[in-house]
Amino acid sequence: MDASQESIKSVAEDLYKPIPTEIPPAIGWKEVLVEENEDPLVAIGPFSGNKYDRIFTSSIYFGERDDSPYGRDKLKGALITTFARREVADQLTTAERILPQGLHLIVMDAYRTLDVQQSLYTQYFEGLKKQHPDWDDDRLSEETQKFVSLPSTTPSRPSPHNTGGAIDVAIYKLPEEVEKRVSAINDRIGIIGEDESEVEEVYRLEMERIGLIAKNAKLLNFGTQWDFGxxxxxxxxxxxxxxxxQLSREEEEARQNRRLLYNVMIKAGFEPYADEWWHYNSVQSQMGAMTSGKTRAGYGAIELSEEDWHHELMRRKHLHGTELLTRTPVQSLDKLGRHVLWLEMAQEAAQTIGDMKETSLPRAAIIEPPEKQAA
Structure with a gap:
């Protein structure tokens, strides 16, 4: 084996190192001092219009696709856009580069509104209460907060996801031919850049990329559904x-995949969260600061800017418009006058994708205590 092969083997082994049996506890994280560093939220994923647009996202709480157990508009305050602090987004692109060839990150959740946080917390709390009617509210809250943080409007104790510094991720892979096509699309968009004369081609390519990934991505086996409580x-x-x-084949596979995600995210600068394999924290968050041994956090609670809301509304209108165009006969577009050429192009792109909710990704879990834990 030559030096280059040895190096490749060493890197591969490094990404599958065992996860420590003792993960630094986040106990006391709410006491970490917050000194807001003003790192802004940025959009990541499709149509973000920035360098983070190649990170694939699926908005579970919004009900974007069929991998969500929630219907559209079922969770008040849910967003279709995935927002995160800029430093977090940069770390995600680093993590994507670290992954072995052919594997990619998918982000299910990052910044979360307090309305969504409250809905998820109440859902888990009430589920536990039914299972354990003998528990008092303090114990119910303590157990609930292992999976869903208490919604907080207190500046010194923000909910982790409400800071934009917590991220929920997994890894997917694509069939070889689809991987090649997506790579070619990325290359082409990179060449075109911001050339306004090529905006229609960029749009077609972006829509094709979304459809290819959504309908062909295979999530690696991590042993549980995302959001399993x-x-x-x-x-x-x-x-x-x-x-x-002795682990079964499926269990060993899940262990290896968790190791891969863990080592990639740690190398990218994130901190792990012991109770959820998918959840990682920025060291700028209170929880991440605590587990990394820091005494101060740089991320407090944050609200979407006017620009962020504009982007979110654009994404919602585009989704609803695209779904409408997939069902609209071509002849009907003639009635819309001067915008017909653009609409025909948009309709062609929409009908190439087909059903926007359809996906090969497995359905996430509803965040609630499993029935088998019932007393």
């Missing part, structure tokens, strides 16, 4: 299980 979701669950039994 049980002990099996713990980051090092399979590391611990292996100390007591």
């Amino acid at each position: 049980g002990v099996e979701a713990a980051l090092n669950y399979f590391e611990g299980l292996a100390q007591h039994k």
